[in-house]
Amino acid sequence: MDAIAPQNTVGSQPSATLYRKIAWRIMPLLMLCYVAAYLDRVNISFAKLQMSRDLAxxxxIFGLGSGIFFLGYFLFEVPSNLALNRxxxxxxxxxIMITWGLISAAFAWVETPAAFYTLRFLLGAAEAGFYPGIILYLTYWFPSHRRARMVALFMSAIPLSGIFGSPLSGWIMDGMAGIxxxxxxxxxxxxxxxxxxxxxxxxxxxLEDSAERARWLTEEEKTRLSVELDADNAHKPPRGSARDAFADPRVWLMCLIYFCFVMGQYGVTFWLPSFIRNTGVASNLAIGLLSAIPFLTAVLAMNLLGRSADARRERRWHLALxxxxxATGFVAVALFPDSTALSLLALCLAAAGVLSCAPLFWSxxxxxLSGGAAAAGIAIINSVGNLAGFASPFLVGTLKDLTGSNAISLTLLALCLVIGALAVLRIPAALVNR
Incomplete structure (x- = not known):
């Protein structure tokens, strides 16, 4: 977890040593939390393999229920992130974690679409604020030139939840059935x-709320961290308010970009098991094991790209490419719907590309953004962007029911990613390449 950056010093200890210490202290727990969060968010994609038969x-219905999660997420995101900041x-x-765990367990008693929709909405409301809260939290510990790697490390939890969670879900569904x-x-x-x-x-x-309260940092380390974070924030405008974030057109451009990327992200995470099953794989455990392969590819890609972006202090092309x-991967999945090998290769491209976008995007x-504008702005971007989490599963499910094929929906997801990439390249390099 060594952070990549020049070896600046304040006092006698190299800065990289301090950031390594911080990373080892907070990042493993944050990653475990997000693995649990994401597993509870998307295990509906595996439940679908049996629930669709048992509950008709x-x-x-599955696409709408999967998407309703993000309506609750959207409505409570900004208030939740401001509450975390306060x-x-x-x-x-x-x-957040305890309430979403309890609600997730309650899905075992679902019998009707109405109950399914209600719990998905409540799960989104419970989880609102977790992801943008962590993004905000990382700004308290890491300057911008070290942050892309830390966000990529944190977001490795998404593919890790697929690597371990997919086989686990398949095993539980096959092995525990009837008990x-x-x-x-x-x-x-x-x-x-x-x-x-x-x-x-x-x-x-x-967990500690901030470096000032961290008993595991010395006073010298706290001073060093404060100096480096202050220097990093020197180029930003004065600490803004929540109102400033709503009025900033750059925030709304970020909303558009993130919406496009999230469309692709949930095209993978919600429907990947179904895409593999459609190629002719029948066993839930086999589907789970094969589903882990694209996520493993994504772990490698997102961390390599995070390291590269921080080392070169270049953000736009590291995100657009x-x-x-x-987008290429999604088109390839549509072209080879009956071949397990070719579809899996295409899904590896799609997963590696789209799951690398989010950690790179948040740099x-x-x-x-700084101050209250950062707390509100991050929440606004994440909540508006995650409306795509409603649109993407619903779009894929509805078009599949209407056409009997995933080709049209996969092509539309690819188009969204192209639009997002072009929007990224419109951002002035001087604004973000730090």
Missing amino acids: FSDT IGARVWIAR AGWAGWQWMFVLEAVPAILLGLVVLRW PALTA LPTAF
Whole structure:
């Protein structure tokens, strides 16, 4: 977790040593929390393999239910992030994790579309503020020229949840089916909710709200960190307010870019098991194991790109090229729907490209937002962008039901990624290349 940057010093200790110490202290826990969060968010994609039969839910119902999560997420995102900024990361992140774990477990008792929609909405409301809160939290510990790698490390939790969660979900659904009269998907929801609740309790004991309260940093280290963060923030405007974020046109451009990338991201994470099953793979465990391969590719790509972006202090092309690569992957999936090998190769391109976009993207708005404007701006961008989390699953599911094919929806997802890449290249390099 060594952060890449010039070896500036304040006092006698190299800065890289300090940031390595911080990274080892906070990043493993943050990654575990996001693995649990993302697993509870997208395990519906595996539950679908059995729930659709047991409850007679169509692809449209699943797409709508998957997307409704993001309506709750959207409505509560800004208030939740402002609450985190005011109350503190430790208490608020713990609250988020415990409530979403309890709600996720409740999916085991779903019987109707109405109950499914209601719990998905509540899950989104419970989780609102977690992801943008962590992005904001990382700005308290790392300057911008070290942050892309740390965000990429944190967001490795998304593919890691796929690498470990996909085989786990498949195994639970096959192996636990019929125990105590429950279906495999019911056991999956309950068992995969437990880590979120336990990690919420760990956060209360382990996480610090800021460097000033970190008992594991010396006073010299705290001073050094404060000096470097102040120097990093010197190019930003004075600490802005939440109102400033709403009035900043750059924030709304970021919303457009992130919306386009999230469209592609959830095209992968919600539908990847179904894409693989459509090629003729029948076993849930086999689908889970194959689903892990694109996510493993994504872990490697996103961390290599994060290192490269920080080392070169270049953001735009490091973001645009993965988006275009993902667009190519989606088109290839549409061209080879019946070939497991070719579809899997195309899904590797799509996953590596689109999952690399998010950590690289967040180096853009955090380069020019500060103060209350940062808390609100990050939440605005994330909440508006994640409306694509509603649109993307619903679009794919509905078009599949209407046409019997994923070709049109995959092509539209590719087009969104191209639009996002072109919008990134319109950003002045001097604004974000730090």
